Amino acid sequence: MRPSKMAFVFALAISLAVVVQPAAAQADASDMISVGEMAPDFTVTGATRYGILQDPVRLSDLRGEVVVLAFFFRARTRG
Amino acid sequence: MEAYRDQYASIFRGGRGVTVLAVSNDPAEALASWAADSDFPVLFGSDDDNSAAVAYGVGTRDNGMPQSRAVVVIDPEGRVSWATEQFREVDPTAYDEVAAAVAAVAPPLEEAEDDDAQAATTDRPNQDGNATVDC
Numbered sequence: 001m002r003p004s005k006m007a008f009v010f011a012l013a014i015s016l017a018v019v020v021q022p023a024a025a026q027a028d029a030s031d032m033i034s035v036g037e038m039a040p041d042f043t044v045t046g047a048t049r050y051g052i053l054q055d056p057v058r059l060s061d062l063r064g065e066v067v068v069l070a071f072f073f074r075a076r077t078r079g
Numbered sequence: 080m081e082a083y084r085d086q087y088a089s090i091f092r093g094g095r096g097v098t099v100l101a102v103s104n105d106p107a108e109a110l111a112s113w114a115a116d117s118d119f120p121v122l123f124g125s126d127d128d129n130s131a132a133v134a135y136g137v138g139t140r141d142n143g144m145p146q147s148r149a150v151v152v153i154d155p156e157g158r159v160s161w162a163t164e165q166f167r168e169v170d171p172t173a174y175d176e177v178a179a180a181v182a183a184v185a186p187p188l189e190e191a192e193d194d195d196a197q198a199a200t201t202d203r204p205n206q207d208g209n210a211t212v213d214c
Contacts, residue, residue, distance in 0.1 A: 032136035032149060032164050039153040040134035044102060044124030047111035057100070057124055060157065066097045066185045067153040068177065070083070070121075070166070071137050075105045075113040078168065 039067075080119055082174060087120045090178040094120065096155075096186050102126045137164075150177060154184040 033039070041060045046053035059067065083091070083099060091097045099121035103110070110123035126132055137149045148168060152161035161180035167173040 031138075032147075033134075033151060033159055033162055035159050035162055037159050039151070039157050039159050042126070042131040042134050044100075044126050044131055045107040047107045047114060047123040047125060048121075049111070049114040049117075049119055051115075052107045052111050057122065059100075059153075062098050062100075062153075063157050064155050066155060066181055068091065068097065068099045068181060069131075069135070069149075069151040069153060070099060070101045071132060071135070071147065071149045072080070072101060072103050073148065074103060075109045 039069075080113075080117065080121070082168065082171075083121055084117065084119050086174055086178075090174060090181060091121075092181075092185065092188065095188060097181060098122055100124050102131050104129055104132070152177070152180040152184065155186060160184045 039059060041058065043056045043058045046055070046057035059069075080101060083101070087093060087099075091099050100123075101110075101119075101121050102124040104126050105113075106127065107123075107125040110125055113119070114121075114123055124131065132138065135149065135151060137147055147164050148166045149162070149164050150166040151159055154160040160183065161177075163173075163176070166177075
């Protein structure tokens with residue numbers, strides 16, 4: 001491939017990536033976990049009204065209980 | 080979070096056999112101080128690397144906040160039993176849906192009969208030793 005052609009393909013790839021990116025972000029939101037799937041494990045730093053927990057909270061440690069996982073935007077907001 | 084607090088006993092059985100885990104990418108310090116100021120009984124999780132949000136397909140925005148106010152109910156076996164991508168937090172009927180989802184998979188609280196007291200004590204979920212259920 002000649003250098004000029006290569007540069008063109010490269011530029012095309014970049015412009016495509018820029019155009020496609022917002023669509024990909026949209027797709028993320030609709031790729032949410034579905035009912036019936038095993039809940040992916042994760043670890044977060046735990047906090048309660050009594051302070052920060054020393055040990056990390058691991059979802060799989062809560063096996064045996066119902067877990068209501070509530071994602072929210074920001075502390076001290078209604079969201 | 081206010082509605083979760085106010086309906087903690089009715090919907091989430093006061094935490095008996097149910098853990099409400101509220102996740103954002105706020106620092107743990109911010110979550111703990113907010114929980115203390117508002118007396119929230121739920122467990123908060125600081126998802127500072129957004130790994131939980133990504134794993135559940137909730138996505139993250141440029142500023143790191145989740146893209147949606149998603150709620151996921153996970154049954155005692157670790158399977159997703161109910162999920163909504165955009166929880167209508169200000170709509171009271173939304174909590175009825177969560178309550179029904181929790182009730183559908185939550186283990187029974189009381190043993191049916193007292194004549195098998197031994198079984199009742201062994202079947203009771205062990206919460207006392209669990210640091211995450213201190214609400």
